[in-house]
Amino acid sequence: MFSTRFTVFFRKVVLTNKRLFHNTKPRYEERIHPLRRTIKVLTQDIKLAAKPREERAAIISNIFPRHVDIVIIGGAAVGSSIAYFLKHKTGINGLRIAVIEKDATYGKCSTVLSVGGLRQQFSLPENIHMSLFGAEFLRTLKKRFGDDADVYFTPNGYLMLASEHGAQQLLDNAKLQTQLGAVNVVLGKEGLKERFPWMDVTDVEAGCLGLEKEGWFDPWALLHIIKRGAQELGTQYITGEAVGFTFKDREDIVVDGVLEGTYEGLDELTVKLPDGDIKSIKFAYCIIAAGPESGEVAKLAKIGTGPGMLSVPLPVERRKRYVYCFDCQEEGPGLNTPLTIDYTGTYFRRDGLGGCYIGGLSPSPEEEPDTKDLEVDHEYFNERVWPILAKRVPAFNTIKVRSSWGGYYDYNAFDENGIIGPHPYYHNLYLATGFSGHGIQQSPAVGRAIAEHILDGGFQTIDLTRFGFDRLMVHKPMFEVCIV
Incomplete structure (x- = not known):
């Protein structure tokens, strides 16, 4: 040995x-x-x-590495999940992995500012499979990470509503979800009113209710658990910002469409530390999992600005979304209320006891807010969100906003679905980004998928080939249908 x-x-x-x-x-x-x-x-x-695990992790984090096997840009749920599964498959001494995260507090991180939802109600098989694994991952947290691993999961399910126009698509989606292992039931107008008497169903034709493996959880707790698991297996977390790449001529690599002997590969990542110091890390593989900043990080690797295949940009943008916390003065939906999504895209769910709820609505393209900060537009609630909530739930006519917060989506402007897998030009660059609001629930499956592709040579458990970067180059979007 x-x-x-x-x-x-x-x-x-x-x-x-x-x-x-x-x-x-x-x-x-x-x-x-x-x-x-x-x-x-x-x-x-x-x-x-x-040394003890916690002391060992602290010591490792204080040593800036000159060379690693894999560097991951982004240390939130997706990046940490990738690190965890890579180390889980290879053991504590199997690979040297460094995670670069510019905000050690995660104060503006998409993961911790999300509402922490988990559902299988999608129209694409890949998304259904990924969220099914997400549910299994949460179910086995204590087995993986110890008895103190808890994300406080609320298993109340999701309720997706459809108008007459979207009812058939909802039925088709529910059928596919059931075939792939989800557990749900479709309710008509009468069934909805009987089960949820607080709801106005006048303009609702049907609803799909998730009965198992759906609900919501504490996203901060999940991030902490996965990150701790990755660190205990030897992953190094470095507080710093990726600011550039060093390129290297590789005459031994031949790429279609690239003149032989002219291929230029990625060799080093340049990192700016909190004190302003600039350091670089050589790597065998690099993974971009930087959430809303992924598009900008990709530009550092000439993606979107180079010739040939490099002329296609990574279409991941920062988009701001608002979440409002409000009290209902009347007797509103009860404690067992599912996370309800109106066919307009407006959603709400209970938030603890005492008649408190949270909800929101993604703005239309014409209403996209400025992303320079996380300031919340309260007039948006009054003008756009509240009227829909009050129509769907008459008791919400008397709601009062208690607080609110803003968060960023890593929005994929191409088709609003994740971009997962290797880049077609660089032999050592992987992408895991663009989840457009679904990243927290899909992070375990994405982590496992990237680990499989690097270590096993391809996707093993869930085939995510259609979610690769190649679809951008051949212009084949992967749209969800009647899904928010």
């Missing part, structure tokens, strides 16, 4: 020393003989392994 580990470290160190700073004079520590460096690394690892 020791000889095998010694050989792996020796090869890694030799390769690292050969490639370090080929255009600059090497520093002292880079001129150390590879054998001495290997012994030093092994000694540090042995000392580190003997």
Whole structure:
């Protein structure tokens, strides 16, 4: 065992020393003989392994790496899930992984500002499968992460409403969801009124109610659990911002449409630390999972600004969404109320006890708010959200907004679905972004899928090929139908 580990470290160190700073004079520590460096690394690892988990994670996070096997840009739910599954499949010493996250507090992170919903009510099989795995992941949290792992899941389901115009599509969607393993029931006008007497069903034709594996949870708790799991397996988290890539000529790689001998690959990531210091990390693979900032990060790799395949941009933009918390003065929907989505896209759900609810509505393209900050437009609630809520639930005529918050979506302007998998030009760049509001519930499945593709050579459990970047190049969008 020791000889095998010694050989792996020796090869890694030799390769690292050969490639370090080929255009600059090497520093002292880079001129150390590879054998001495290997012994030093092994000694540090042995000392580190003997320390408690939390202390070990803290020590690792304070050491800026010069080289890693995989660097992940973005440390929220998706990025942390990718790190966790990569380490879970390879073991604590299997891969050296660094996660770059510019906001260690996650104060403006899409993950923690979401409403934490989980549903299988989609029209695309890939999204249904990913959310089914999300439900299974939450069910087995304690088995994976220990008895203290809890995201406070509320299993009240989702209720998707349809008008006469959308009723047939809702029925078709529900049939597909059931075939793939979801548990739901379709209710007509009378069935809805009987089950939910607080609802005005005058203009509603049908509704689909999720009976199992649907509800909502604490997104901050899920992020903390996955991140902690990744760190305990040896993932290093670095507070910093990705500001550039270093490119390297690779004559040994041939790409369709690229003149032989002219291929330029990604070699290093440049990171700006909180103190303004600039450092770089060599990597074998890089994964962009930067949420709303992913489109801008991709530009650093010339995606959208280069020739040929690189002329196609990553269409992920920052979009702002509002969530309003309000009290109902009358007797409103009860504690077992599902997260209800009107056919207009307006939604609401209970938020604890005492007649408190949260809700909102995504703005139309013409109403898209400015994304320079997270300030909330309260007039938007009065003019656009409240009238629909009051129509659907008469008791909501007397609601009063208690508080509100804004959050960012990693909005995929192409088709509002995730972009998952390798980039067609770069042999060592993966994408996991553009989920347009569904990222928190799909993060476990995305993490597993990226880990499979890198380590096993392709998707193994859920085939997400249709969600790859290639669909942008051939202009084949993957639209959801009658789904918000």
